[in-house]
Amino acid sequence: MKEGATQFICSQCGYTSSKWLGRCPDCNSWNSFTEEKIEKSKKISKDSIQTNSVPLSQVPYESEFRFGSGIDELDRVLGGGIVRASSVLVGGEPGIGKSTLMLQVVAGCSDKRKVLYVSGEESASQVRQRAERLGLNLDRINILCETKLDRILHVLEEEKPQIVVLDSLQTLYSQEFTSTPGSVTQIRTCCMEVTGLCKRIGTSVFLIGHVTKEGTLAGPKIIEHMVDTVLYFEQASMGVRLIRAAKNRFGSVDEIGIFNMTGGGLEGVKDPTSFFVSERQDGELPPGIAYTAITEGSRTFIVEVQALVVDAKSGYSRVYSDKIDNSRVTRIAAILERHGAVRLADKDIYVNIAGGVKVNEVSVELALALALWSACSGQSLPPKMVCFGELSLAGEVRPVNYGDRRLKAAYEMGFDKAVVPYSMNFEENRILLKRCKKVKEAFVFKK
Ligand SMILES: [Zn+2]
Known part of the structure; x- marks a missing residue:
């Protein structure tokens, strides 16, 4: 072209x-x-100037490869802390708390490291007020209110901070291009220039990127391949925020960070085992509720699967489920219909997870089946019972990973029964196990 x-x-x-x-x-x-x-950019980037290769044995070890951000929940999602000279994209909807968290990060690092907060969204005094509200130490956080790429690059080169936050990617623009800030061309160029420079001078950079559904701003997806790590912020329920890594060059992508939004900023939830379970005083479960244990990275949580089944309004069955994939719910409903004698073909099915966390693990399938059966039959499940397992299309209950971890988490929360796949072995179990080969066997309980 x-x-x-x-x-x-x-x-x-x-x-x-x-x-x-x-x-x-x-x-x-x-x-x-x-x-x-x-x-087309006419400027030749400094990074493209050829340098010589060296034998691998002569590459010096980098000292202090990683360092803590002062926020444990974030460090774990990053794979154990901030990596020197790395680039991290922090994406999420406007207002979800990205700027707050990043301000907490620079403050947490500022006693040992030189930090810079570049704001293109808010004025310096607005950022100051926010930092004061959060009770942060203002003396060692440098701020630059700027949106022009050249000036930001200049300051970075001069000051060489060890950590820089750019808030936000969509406000930056390069004067080399006529397109507006937030356009695909601008976002790509600014990201490439900033991450290239930061790599060279050893600065760790956090790029804040807004995700908007309207598509008026280019989304952060465009630059996912240019950065080392991609973190996405989600709102789980009121005041609860989750951070997940969608990509991580320096760690796994299955850890999640859980935060409570408080007046003092985002506070990490230290022991989330029971965080997603509703409190019930009387001990009885209503029909349609089943508990399962899910694993996210190094941690295990107990979550509550809720199902509601009502006569179909439109003559054919529909599934409404945000937190578990719709196609999984439809498949489990079909398996129940064929192998569990549960009639669902003329029903509307609603599925939810208490606390709003999304569950993608296959191990949730047995709990989903039990919640649907319970909702349909009107019979409550035993209140202190956890279940996990994958279901095959033939109605078999298949083993899943981390059986011991799941049972341990359930035991620690006071659960005394578990419905598990027949062929799973557990090292020690302090819970009464009911082993099932077929999904139908899971529906018989001794109360
Ligand atoms: Zn597209």
Whole structure:
């Protein structure tokens, strides 16, 4: 394509097309295409200047490869702390708490390291007020209110902070391009220049990126491949925030960080085992509730699966489920219908997880089946019973990973029964086990 011509770019994923499209063929977003000029950068980046190769044995060890951010929940998601000269994208919806957390991070690091907070969103005095509200030490946090890329690069090169936060990616712009801040071209260029420079000078950089559903701003997905680590903020329930790594060059992606939003900022939840379970005083469970133990990285939580089954309003069955994938719920309902003698074909099915956490583990399938059976039959499950297992299409209950961890977490929370796959072995169990080969066997209880 010629320079000066225009092209249409998907603001969510960066897919390009010569004509406007209503729906992106790559990421399936609707109305996400914006028109942008094709512009080529004339500047040769300093990073592209060829340097010599060296034998691996002569590469010096980097001292202090990782350091703590002062926030344990974040450190764990990062894989054990902030990696020197790494780039981290922090994505999430506006107002979810990204700036608050990042301000807490720079404050937490500022006693030992030189830190810089670049704000393109708020004025210096607004950031100061926020930091004061959070009770942070203001003396050692440097702030720069700037959106022009060249000036930011200049300050970084001069001051060489060890940690820099850019708030936000969508406000930055390079004067080399005529497209507006927040366009795909600008976001790509700014991210590349900043991360390139930070790598060279040994600065760890956090880029805040807003995720908007309207597609008016280009989404952070466009730069996921340019950074080392991608973290996404989610709201689980009122005042509860989860951080997950969608990509991590320096650690695993299955750890989650759990925070409570308080007046003093985001506070890590230290022991989340029982965090997602509703309190019930009388000990009896209503029908449609089942407990399961899920694993996220190094931790295990007990979660409550809730199901509601009512006569279908429109003549055919529909599934409403946010927290467990719809297709999984539909599949489990079909398995129950065929192998569990539970009639669901003319029902609407509602499924939820208390506390709002999303569950993607296969181990939830047995609990989902029990919750649906309980909702349909009107019979409550025993109140202190946990269950986990995968279901095959033939109605078999199949083993899952981390059986011992799950039982231990349940025992510590006072559970005394567990429904588990027949062929699983456990090292020690202090819980009464009911082993099932078929899903139907799980529906018989001694109260
Ligand atoms: Zn797209």
